[in-house]
Amino acid sequence: MTSSGMALAFLVLLGLVVLVGPGILATANRLDRLHVRTDAAWAALDAALARRAVVTRAVAVLGDVPGLRDAADRAEQASRADREAAENELSGVLEDLDRTALAPPLAAELSDAEQRVVLARRVHNDAVRDTLALRRWRLVRWLRLAGTAPTPTYFEIAEPLEDVPTRRVSARVVLADADGRVLLFEGFDPARPDELFWFTVGGGVEHAEDLRTAAVREAFEETGLELAPEDLVGPVWKRRAVFSFDGLSYAAEEWFFVCRRDCADVDTVIDTSRFNEVERQTIRRHRWWSAEELRATDDTVYPVQLAEVLPAALAGWDGTTRSVR
Incomplete structure (x- = not known):
């Protein structure tokens, strides 16, 4: 030159x-x-x-x-x-x-x-x-403008309420592919549409339904995957939280199962056509996450400790149901 x-x-x-x-x-x-x-x-x-x-x-x-x-x-x-x-x-x-x-x-x-x-x-x-x-x-x-500053996290604590929160028991599935990536949905609260968060497959347990049956049903309704009860291991985790959704308060009790077989692979098509009306309106997309990606992201993910506890859960279960945030 x-x-x-x-x-x-x-x-x-x-x-x-x-x-x-x-x-x-x-x-x-x-x-x-x-x-x-x-x-x-x-x-x-x-x-x-x-x-x-x-x-x-x-x-x-x-x-x-x-x-x-x-x-x-x-x-x-x-x-x-x-x-x-x-x-x-x-x-x-x-x-x-x-x-x-x-x-x-x-x-x-x-x-x-x-x-x-x-x-x-x-x-x-x-x-x-x-x-x-x-x-x-x-x-x-x-440009890594955040430098070495730690990623801040929300502090989720129950607020005093005039009305008692509605109790909601949920069965959730940590649905993993052959590479150990977990499927998460991204959604929002209609009352706060700008605050996005990721969460696992699963939903509320219906009357007279046991947790494992509810987890299998929810997995089919939200992904189209037909799992058998024996495909699920757990519950490996439990999570209790009080949160609001669309202006209503809930006292959540969530139980998490892991699908340890190869429940999905790169060719798996996630079928969300069975979403209910609320899910269609509040869930934007889905994607597969590795533990490394979960540790690196600044996005809000529930459970908050998912990146920390996911590898051990996929490696095997010792029969203990552990509390997570």
Whole structure:
């Protein structure tokens, strides 16, 4: 290349840097601010949860409520990974509390502590949502603008509700192909259509139906695959969560089975023609995920620990049903 050609190439490259550089810098700065915002939101949520635990212990002492103090201690001492489960356990104990028996100031203090947790959790999850949305940009991923910052996660905790959540028992199938990839659907809550998440095959257990039968039925309705009950191993996991969908609150109890044979291969066609109306309206697509892809993604996936527990579940089952988030 001649010196004039090199100069021209340099000028073109310099022009690209001048044009694109400020945008990249602005995006990097925005992402950094979002990470700071998420960290601050978690600190505020952690403080609100700690205050709720303190007030709960006072209620346990003055109200003589069995098990309440222990639940508060477990919530306060839990690690970050176990915090959701411990806080949800505490929420469950508080739901059964007869507040009319408490002194009015103490009842008001507890209610205030709970509402502060609700607000802090919403602020935190809003910050996580915005951060994840930017981290999913292709430019951000290609240039690794997130650096070494950990991927933030939502904090799912039951909120105090005026109405008791509807109990919903589900049977779910970890449907794997010959390469150990698991089939997931991407959907959304009609009340929050911008918040997408991935989830496994499965659904609600019908009246007088056992878990394994429900899992086989749901797999057929959602994928068209005709599994036999003996194809399923488990339940290998169970998951309890309180969530809202389309404005209604549910107390979910999910049981997960694994299909350990080659339930599917590269030529398998997933038939979703039997989706019900809600599924047709709220499920966008499906795809196969490897454990490595699940660990690398910034998308929201349920169970949250799927990437962590999937390899062991596909390798074999020791007969123990483990709790997952």
